Amino acid sequence: MQLRRRDVVDKAARLLDDYGIADLTMRRLARELGVSPGALYWHFADKQELLGAVADRILEPAVDGQSDAEWQGRIHAICRTLRNALLSTTDGAELVSATLATGKSTALATVLSRLTDAAAAAGVDADHAGLVARTIIHYVLGFTADEQSRIQWDAAGALPEEQSILNEDPTARFAFGLDLLVTGVAHVPGARRVSR
Amino acid sequence: MQLRRRDVVDKAARLLDDYGIADLTMRRLARELGVSPGALYWHFADKQELLGAVADRILEPAVDGQSDAEWQGRIHAICRTLRNALLSTTDGAELVSATLATGKSTALATVLSRLTDAAAAAGVDADHAGLVARTIIHYVLGFTADEQSRIQWDAAGALPEEQSILNEDPTARFAFGLDLLVTGVAHVPGARRVSR
DNA sequence: ACCTGAACACCGTTCAAGT
DNA sequence: ACCTGAACACCGTTCAAGT
Numbered sequence: 152m153q154l155r156r157r158d159v160v161d162k163a164a165r166l167l168d169d170y171g172i173a174d175l176t177m178r179r180l181a182r183e184l185g186v187s188p189g190a191l192y193w194h195f196a197d198k199q200e201l202l203g204a205v206a207d208r209i210l211e212p213a214v215d216g217q218s219d220a221e222w223q224g225r226i227h228a229i230c231r232t233l234r235n236a237l238l239s240t241t242d243g244a245e246l247v248s249a250t251l252a253t254g255k256s257t258a259l260a261t262v263l264s265r266l267t268d269a270a271a272a273a274g275v276d277a278d279h280a281g282l283v284a285r286t287i288i289h290y291v292l293g294f295t296a297d298e299q300s301r302i303q304w305d306a307a308g309a310l311p312e313e314q315s316i317l318n319e320d321p322t323a324r325f326a327f328g329l330d331l332l333v334t335g336v337a338h339v340p341g342a343r344r345v346s347r
Numbered sequence: 348m349q350l351r352r353r354d355v356v357d358k359a360a361r362l363l364d365d366y367g368i369a370d371l372t373m374r375r376l377a378r379e380l381g382v383s384p385g386a387l388y389w390h391f392a393d394k395q396e397l398l399g400a401v402a403d404r405i406l407e408p409a410v411d412g413q414s415d416a417e418w419q420g421r422i423h424a425i426c427r428t429l430r431n432a433l434l435s436t437t438d439g440a441e442l443v444s445a446t447l448a449t450g451k452s453t454a455l456a457t458v459l460s461r462l463t464d465a466a467a468a469a470g471v472d473a474d475h476a477g478l479v480a481r482t483i484i485h486y487v488l489g490f491t492a493d494e495q496s497r498i499q500w501d502a503a504g505a506l507p508e509e510q511s512i513l514n515e516d517p518t519a520r521f522a523f524g525l526d527l528l529v530t531g532v533a534h535v536p537g538a539r540r541v542s543r
Numbered sequence: 544a545c546c547t548g549a550a551c552a553c554c555g556t557t558c559a560a561g562t
Numbered sequence: 563a564c565c566t567g568a569a570c571a572c573c574g575t576t577c578a579a580g581t
Contacts, residue, residue: 289489
């Protein structure tokens with residue numbers, strides 16, 4: 152029976168989670184679906200578009216659920232759910248990072264515009280609000296990609312277990328780094344400061 | 348005559364600058380050097396090591412020249428020279444980003460340890476100083492990769508020229524984003540504050 | 544409309560064998 | 563010590579032709 156776009160994304164997401172981003176190839180995906188490689192190009196213009204669709208799938212839990220707290224709380228909520236979504240699948244941060252450059256994920260665009268809104272609510276002028284949003288996204292993607300690569304390195308049996316108790320847990324470290332940015336936004340010069 | 352490690356890195360750097368990261372392949376590099384692909388594997392363990400050496404080459408101007416200013420000035424100086432180094436060659440930010448994950452560049456390690464020192468000088472405790480350093484590096488790489496991809500998009504003849512005058516110039520935007528982080532470090536709670 | 548088959552133009556890496 | 567030749571096991575993408 153017919154190949155649907157959904158099924159392709161489903162299988163791609165499974166492949167990613169089971170074998171990692173290096174094994175998420177168009178040919179492997181086609182083989183796994185029992186079709187010829189060319190068949191995928193009826194449903195997707197190219198691999199970038201396919202990866203964009205997978206990114207949208209991963210980011211789904213990060214886009215539903217709006218918060219109406221003050222701007223700091225909104226930034227934290229967005230970034231927490233974003234990180235969780237990235238961690239929920241193998242190489243999630245790396246895949247979404249690759250997608251950020253191509254601009255092929257609508258979910259990522261949604262997250263960016265919400266962060267931009269939060270920055271504007273903090274009193275950052277319109278021109279700089281977008282920059283703040285991208286800076287925050289880069290932080291979340293960078294931190295989580297680091298974290299995820301260490302998880303996979305450790306899973307391959309490297310870590311002595313001791314170092315892990317000396318350091319803070321990743322969630323607290325993530326919040327610490329994010330606070331650097333949020334604090335920066337709160338104190339950045341040139342912004343009309345709106346209390347609360 | 349014999350192929351030296353230096354010559355391979357030279358040619359790789361040229362290839363990168365002339366044709367971009369997608370065309371920097373082991374086979375292409377070997378062809379350009381007039382050797383067989385296997386020859387490269389006498390001098391480099393794998394492509395990651397080669398890319399690490401190219402990254403070190405690119406980052407050379409960013410590692411010589413120490414500053415002894417206060418910590419804020421040091422962070423700004425490091426990041427300014429780092430961005431300039433990345434911008435000096437095609438896809439510089441993308442190549443160095445890829446290398447950050449593999450840990451195959453000693454130059455990048457040097458930059459990271461200097462940023463860690465600066466964070467420590469700001470009063471950030473030892474555990475968090477490394478995190479601050481990585482956060483800053485992620486910012487510089489993320490910002491510059493964005494900037495560079497736009498430059499290349501524009502060079503391909505897309506931009507209407509108007510939008511570019513409405514926005515601030517990239518160097519000022521870069522400084523703005525960096526100030527977010529520096530300000531955050533200066534105000535982050537829990538650090539023993541050393542004035543000046 | 545949707546897919547196959549086959550081709551095109553490539554990859555990174557290994558390794559016996561040569562000099 | 564340093565390199566070749568050839569192989570191995572792949573890639574993404576296109577497109578005439580089929581149903």
